[in-house]
Amino acid sequence: MDTVPVIDVRALVDATSSLAARREVAARMGVACRHNGFFYVAGHGVDVGLQARLESLAREFFARSETEKQAVRMALGGRAWRGFFPVGGELTSGRPDRKEGLYFGTELSPEDPRVLAGTPLHGPNLFPREPAGLGGAVLEYMAALTTLGHALMSGIALSLELEEDFFATRYMADPTVLFRIFNYPPGPEVDGEGLPVWGVGEHTDYGVLTILKQDDAGGLQVKSRQDGQVRWVDAPPVEDALVCNIGDMLDRMTRGVYRSTPHRVINRADRDRLSLPFFFDPGWTAEIHAIESPVLREGGGDDHAERWDRQSVHAFRGTYGDYLLGKVGKVFPDLRAEVL
Ligand SMILES: O=C(O)CCC(=O)C(=O)O
Numbered sequence: 001m002d003t004v005p006v007i008d009v010r011a012l013v014d015a016t017s018s019l020a021a022r023r024e025v026a027a028r029m030g031v032a033c034r035h036n037g038f039f040y041v042a043g044h045g046v047d048v049g050l051q052a053r054l055e056s057l058a059r060e061f062f063a064r065s066e067t068e069k070q071a072v073r074m075a076l077g078g079r080a081w082r083g084f085f086p087v088g089g090e091l092t093s094g095r096p097d098r099k100e101g102l103y104f105g106t107e108l109s110p111e112d113p114r115v116l117a118g119t120p121l122h123g124p125n126l127f128p129r130e131p132a133g134l135g136g137a138v139l140e141y142m143a144a145l146t147t148l149g150h151a152l153m154s155g156i157a158l159s160l161e162l163e164e165d166f167f168a169t170r171y172m173a174d175p176t177v178l179f180r181i182f183n184y185p186p187g188p189e190v191d192g193e194g195l196p197v198w199g200v201g202e203h204t205d206y207g208v209l210t211i212l213k214q215d216d217a218g219g220l221q222v223k224s225r226q227d228g229q230v231r232w233v234d235a236p237p238v239e240d241a242l243v244c245n246i247g248d249m250l251d252r253m254t255r256g257v258y259r260s261t262p263h264r265v266i267n268r269a270d271r272d273r274l275s276l277p278f279f280f281d282p283g284w285t286a287e288i289h290a291i292e293s294p295v296l297r298e299g300g301g302d303d304h305a306e307r308w309d310r311q312s313v314h315a316f317r318g319t320y321g322d323y324l325l326g327k328v329g330k331v332f333p334d335l336r337a338e339v340l
């Protein structure tokens with residue numbers, strides 16, 4: 001059976017663990033990254049009380065009226081690219097997704113030089129006034145996940161026979177952090193023309209590492225390739241575990257050895273599905289190159305002909321900021337025209 005493995009990452013988050021224990025975890029991550037680039041992490045140490053609080057505040061927000069939610073619409077977040085978008089507002093794979101969501105990122109003051117310079121996707125968050133605790137919980141959760149992100153990247157570095165702080169010092173000293181909360185309403189699986197309606201259409205993530213918290217509704221699917229056959233494998237909710245997957249930039253850095261694997265969501269439950277992806281990505285101005293490591297010499301080949309967007313992550317030239325802007329502009333075309 002092709003399933004997504006559960007990896008206990010306690011040794012990576014525990015400062016007193018032995019190098020041997022960390023290497024063992026890293027080896028398991030390496031296997032998962034070479035296969036589908038998807039794995040669950042257990043023993044991640046993110047406070048359960050914080051997770052429960054955040055989830056319940058998020059549900060409270062999405063249950064509010066459209067008018068209240070629109071009070072923090074993304075257009076009001078301007079170039080910082082923050083706030084609420086309604087069901088159908090995002091076109092991940094060229095067609096509207098059946099989901100609504102909130103977009104957050106690193107909290108920067110309006111006086112930060114990058115904000116003053118008008119750098120897109122940088123700025124203060126646009127938190128809803130109600131429920132009052134949501135903004136604080138989001139900031140706490142982003143801080144906890146940033147710590148976890150660094151710990152997981154140290155494992156990925158070890159799995160590539162690199163120094164444990166390879167990513168932390170080179171690419172993620174000042175990471176690009178985006179955090180989103182999605183609500184997927186239930187509904188028919190096909191539209192009036194018989195075309196499938198996805199919660200999120202098939203796509204790969206753009207950066208290095210995504211850490212996703214999902215509720216118990218299910219619906220996340222991973223595209224698996226084995227012996228030339230394509231199969232969609234479920235990544236169902238696993239109690240106390242978070243789902244990790246690698247993005248295009250790690251695919252690029254590893255010459256395609258660690259693949260950014262397409263995934264999609266369909267909510268087949270009869271209730272809303274809540275999910276909270278945290279994107280832990282290279283610094284905005286980082287130029288992304290292939291890593292020199294003996295284990296990557298062979299490379300995994302360029303798979304752009306098979307990719308969902310037919311684009312090569314290896315041919316791209318520029319900074320991570322350039323790459324990300326190109327992507328987010330496409331999925332919110334109207335907003336792009338209005339604020340960027
Ligand atoms: O909601 C999910 O389970 C996945 C979301 C996702 O793939 C994304 O935001 O990139």
Ligand SMILES: [Fe+2]
Pocket residue numbers: 203204205210263
């Ligand atoms: Fe994704």
